[in-house]
Amino acid sequence: MNFIAPAYAQAAGTPGTGDLVMQMAPFAIILVIMYFLILRPQQKRAKAHQDLVKNVRRGDTVITAGGLVAKVARTIDDAEVELEIAPNVKVRQLRHLITEVRSKGEPVKE
Numbered sequence: 001m002n003f004i005a006p007a008y009a010q011a012a013g014t015p016g017t018g019d020l021v022m023q024m025a026p027f028a029i030i031l032v033i034m035y036f037l038i039l040r041p042q043q044k045r046a047k048a049h050q051d052l053v054k055n056v057r058r059g060d061t062v063i064t065a066g067g068l069v070a071k072v073a074r075t076i077d078d079a080e081v082e083l084e085i086a087p088n089v090k091v092r093q094l095r096h097l098i099t100e101v102r103s104k105g106e107p108v109k110e
Contacts, residue, residue, distance in 0.1 A: 049099075052098070052100075052101060053095045053096055053098055054095075056072055056075070056081060056095065056098060056101060057072065057075065058072050058073065058074055058075065059071065059072060059104075060072045060101050060102075060103065060104055061101070061102040061103045062083070062098045062100065062101050062102065063098070063099055063100040063101075063102060064083070064093060064097055064098055064099065065097040065098075065099050066097070068083070068085055069085075069102070070083035070084060070085045070091075070093075071083065071084045072084075073090050076092065078095070079094060079095055079096075080092050080093065080094055080095060081093055081095055081098070
């Protein structure tokens, strides 16, 4: 009597390239959606803020990240501006901490 039946090995199936593409498709779709919903709008906001900060000039009324409303007294360099927060009270502020320009000042007289 033979109690053990002969076992036949099945051929090991190697995943084809079609299977690999189907497995990676959801990840690719998620990356594309993430780019359009998160990364692209963030890049647009960063560029708009950079342009806003670069174009700040004397006389502009600005709001800082700390919530101060001040008038730009002068631009010191590419990284700093001098703000007047009260009559005869001036402070130096980093440009990238300016969050909003409320009103534009007069053009610079040459």
